[in-house]
Amino acid sequence: MKADIINPFLSSVSNVLSTMAMLQVTPGKPSIKNSNVSQGDVSGIIGMTTETINGSMAITFPANVVFEIVNRMLGETVTEVNDTVTDLVGELTNMIVGGAKAQLEEAGYDIGMATPVVVTGKDHEIVHKADGQNILMPFNSDSGEFYVEVCFDG
Amino acid sequence: MKADIINPFLSSVSNVLSTMAMLQVTPGKPSIKNSNVSQGDVSGIIGMTTETINGSMAITFPANVVFEIVNRMLGETVTEVNDTVTDLVGELTNMIVGGAKAQLEEAGYDIGMATPVVVTGKDHEIVHKADGQNILMPFNSDSGEFYVEVCFDG
DSSP states (O other): OOHHHHHHHHHHHHHHHHHHHOOOEEEOOOEEOOSSOOOEEEEEEEEEEOSSOEEEEEEEEOHHHHHHHHHHHHOOOOOSOOHHHHHHHHHHHHHHHHHHHHHHHHTTOOOEEOOOEEEEEEEEEEEEOSSSOEEEEEEEETTOOEEEEEEEOO | OOHHHHHHHHHHHHHHHHHHHOOOEEEOOOEEOOSSOOOEEEEEEEEEEOSSOEEEEEEEEOHHHHHHHHHHHHOOOOOSOOHHHHHHHHHHHHHHHHHHHHHHHHTTOOOEEOOOEEEEEEEEEEEEOSSSOEEEEEEEETTOOEEEEEEEOO
8 A cells, every 4th residue: 555545545634624623633653454443433434446446435433523523513512423423424524535536636546436425333343345455544633533444455 | 216227236136145145035125215224233335436426335234144144155153243254245245236337337337346345333324425315125035134225326
């Protein structure tokens, strides 16, 4: 997995959350995921296709973190995972991949974006099944920790 | 959502499970999903892109149903959701969309397939966030019920 594929996702996550939710996030050290550390309560998942390789991205939030992001973005207080929450996570997922796509195109990757899927359920886990390594990117913020995972073939 | 997009998924699910798992499945009546009826324990999710519309498919199994499918396909007895289970659900997801893709190409749709993502976690739920209707397809089998959902833009 090349840094020129990972870095656009790292910066897009920061850009989207700082712009849309006024939330400053601090990326932790990306690592190759090989254990079940990224359980969460709400995840946005999106598939990506290119001419040569395909992959997927997931962003996984604990409930309290996504509730805080809803509050920052919409001014609404939510205490359960409802349509407002899943709509917002779907939009964030789209915006993050859209931002990364713009940067990846400059690097010569033409990314086709599928539509987002949002998963809800206490402590669910995401397992990417591309052939390549699954890169786990932890993020810290004033609202708490969350995770982004990116996996591409090859 | 046109029948010429839905039908290839219906027949591909039946083809893949009867061929790979010797499991005869009976499709129920497809419907527009608007309630939380498809909770499951293991789901395979895949994104799809075309020249004109994008979408996603998910297949959601209760644990006991996927354990039975593992036993039929691999001869292994599993009692927990482990790597064997998630690998197999990822493969089934790939095969089902691959089978549908072949039929869709004959109908003029050129589908780009992202890589599968598998979600585990008791009673999680999948929410598709394409702009179009979310079509829920229930299936019955000797191993129990499971669900396939397909959602495309437009």
